[in-house]
Amino acid sequence: MGKSSRVNALLVEILLAILFFALAATVILRCFSAAYEQASRADARDRALAGAQNVAAALCASVDPEQALRELGFSEEGGWALEGDGWRLTVSLDAQAAPAGTMQTAEIAATAGDAALFTLPVARYLPGEAAQ
Numbered sequence: 523m524g525k526s527s528r529v530n531a532l533l534v535e536i537l538l539a540i541l542f543f544a545l546a547a548t549v550i551l552r553c554f555s556a557a558y559e560q561a562s563r564a565d566a567r568d569r570a571l572a573g574a575q576n577v578a579a580a581l582c583a584s585v586d587p588e589q590a591l592r593e594l595g596f597s598e599e600g601g602w603a604l605e606g607d608g609w610r611l612t613v614s615l616d617a618q619a620a621p622a623g624t625m626q627t628a629e630i631a632a633t634a635g636d637a638a639l640f641t642l643p644v645a646r647y648l649p650g651e652a653a654q
Contacts, residue, residue, distance in 0.1 A: 566608035567639050570632040573604070573611055578644045581628050585648065587615055609634050623650040 577594060584590035588602075591613060596602045602613040610633050618625045626646045632639040 562608070563634065566606075566634050567632075569606060570609035570611065570634070570639055573606060573609075574630045574632055574640070574642045577604075577611065577613065577630055578628075578642055581613075581626075581644050582646050587626060587628060591615075609639065619650075621650060624648045 577591070580590045580594055581587050591602050592598075594604065596604045596611075596613065602615070604611045612631045612633070614629050614631075616627045618627070624647070626648065628644040630642040630644065632641075
């Protein structure tokens, strides 16, 4: 009787050790999975930010913002939009004319899926005839 109870106790102990290591492996796997998802989101945000900065620089340097957006690959259908790998940039343009000049403004919005990442405002003043 003593030998079989020791064997049973050993089997229970081995089973508990296996369950513990399985649980530990599951927790570690979930941690790595969450870290991978967070890194993917951060990478998409960083690429979207770099793209938005390039768009902002092009809009500031261009007299015709619509032509600048076309050259950067933006689509006019349904607004100015550019799809990237895991992100989307949309640009809304506005211009306010006055006798002294024109204030061109744009807002660059970045999204990843349904989540808004950031918005970047851009403004450029073009002097008119009265200012020259």
